[in-house]
Amino acid sequence: MLLMVKDKSIYILGIESSCDDTSAAVICNGKVLTNVVANQEIHTKYGGVVPELASRAHQQNIVPVIQQAIQQANIDKKQLSAIAFTRGPGLMGSLLVGSSFARSLSLALNIPLISVNHMQAHVLAHFIDDEKQEKPPFPFLCLTISGGHTQIVKITSYFDMEVIGETLDDAVGEAFDKSAKILGLPYPGGPFVDKYARLGNPNTFEFSKPKMADLNFSFSGLKTGILYFIQKKVKENPNFIEENLNDICASIQRTIVEILFDKLEKAVELTGIKHIAIAGGVSANSEIRETLKATEEEFGWKTYIPKFEYTTDNAGMIAIVGYLKYLENDFSNQNTRTTARLKVNEN
Numbered sequence: 001m002l003l004m005v006k007d008k009s010i011y012i013l014g015i016e017s018s019c020d021d022t023s024a025a026v027i028c029n030g031k032v033l034t035n036v037v038a039n040q041e042i043h044t045k046y047g048g049v050v051p052e053l054a055s056r057a058h059q060q061n062i063v064p065v066i067q068q069a070i071q072q073a074n075i076d077k078k079q080l081s082a083i084a085f086t087r088g089p090g091l092m093g094s095l096l097v098g099s100s101f102a103r104s105l106s107l108a109l110n111i112p113l114i115s116v117n118h119m120q121a122h123v124l125a126h127f128i129d130d131e132k133q134e135k136p137p138f139p140f141l142c143l144t145i146s147g148g149h150t151q152i153v154k155i156t157s158y159f160d161m162e163v164i165g166e167t168l169d170d171a172v173g174e175a176f177d178k179s180a181k182i183l184g185l186p187y188p189g190g191p192f193v194d195k196y197a198r199l200g201n202p203n204t205f206e207f208s209k210p211k212m213a214d215l216n217f218s219f220s221g222l223k224t225g226i227l228y229f230i231q232k233k234v235k236e237n238p239n240f241i242e243e244n245l246n247d248i249c250a251s252i253q254r255t256i257v258e259i260l261f262d263k264l265e266k267a268v269e270l271t272g273i274k275h276i277a278i279a280g281g282v283s284a285n286s287e288i289r290e291t292l293k294a295t296e297e298e299f300g301w302k303t304y305i306p307k308f309e310y311t312t313d314n315a316g317m318i319a320i321v322g323y324l325k326y327l328e329n330d331f332s333n334q335n336t337r338t339t340a341r342l343k344v345n346e347n
């Protein structure tokens with residue numbers, strides 16, 4: 001008699017569509033099998049994400065991206081244990097594409113649905129199983145830095161998170177992208193500023209930093225300061241940007257890094273927590289990574305830096321939260337609403 005061995009593995013399909021990346025991932029027992037991301041080039045020429053175009057592009061991308069994620073994981077969709085999707089925060093039209101697809105597929109396959117907070121997912125990407133990545137122990141602090149958010153989060157357990165500092169205006173990703181725009185660089189400009197900064201002298205130009213006593217950030221003043229500085233310099237010399245691009249980028253980046261680490265040092269002082277993680281798209285920045293690593297020797301911190309593919313928006317981070325919630329039987333239902341605003345401590 002042939003004995004059928006039942007596969008007890010837990011397979012979670014993650015779907016992320018909160019902004020301008022359509023992504024799907026399959027995770028097996030916490031290990032990422034596939035993490036497919038389709039970027040939307042369409043926004044480049046507008047210098048920022050156009051919400052209406054983003055949701056249209058999600059609609060075009062979602063089926064092939066999910067198909068690819070399942071096929072390349074070498075599983076049949078019937079093996080999926082649950083579907084996790086981004087509930088918020090994000091652009092409503094974009095969120096609706098991913099969540100509607102997730103709802104339909106969960107009905108068709110008769111498997112549970114798990115809603116995920118995008119901000120929690122950036123942090124919990126650190127718990128994706130990977131022998132090369134050490135997982136942070138609780139409690140730890142996470143500097144979540146992206147195009148939409150800048151937060152210092154205190155994490156006491158998987159789903160117990162508290163924001164202890166955040167931006168009062170622009171996010172740090174916006175500071176990078178808007179500075180890049182002023183310099184005539186393409187959108188999103190963060191990676192370009194990073195690239196040119198590596199070739200420049202960070203002490204060439206001085207930009208003023210916000211003076212705030214608490215753990216909150218502000219980046220709008222820096223953006224305005226850079227704008228006025230560049231306008232003045234270009235008036236004096238129309239070739240100022242081309243002649244000084246590397247030094248300008250290095251000086252801007254150094255200022256941003258100083259603002260971030262000044263608050264992070266304060267947060268460590270206040271909480272006594274020395275396990276420090278970074279997350280979000282801006283944590284791909286090379287100087288932020290190097291500066292964080294250097295704190296291990298300088299201050300005795302223990303730092304956790306995610307792999308590049310789990311920093312910018314991706315469904316691997318949604319799937320890992322799906323897996324952690326699956327283990328806790330924390331399911332949502334067809335009525336769970338997507339929401340443009342969602343705090344890090346909300347589910």
Ligand code: KG4
Pocket residue numbers: 019145146147148149172173174176177188189190191194280281282283284285286311312313
């Ligand atoms: O997390 P993310 O992919 O999307 C949001 O949820 O916002 O972050 C995107 C942000 C953009 O502002 C982009 O310019 C920035 O991350 N970014 C970088 C780098 N790579 C991506 N900023 C600075 N240096 C980088 N290397």
Ligand code: ZN
Pocket residue numbers: 118122146280281312313
């Ligand atoms: Zn994000």
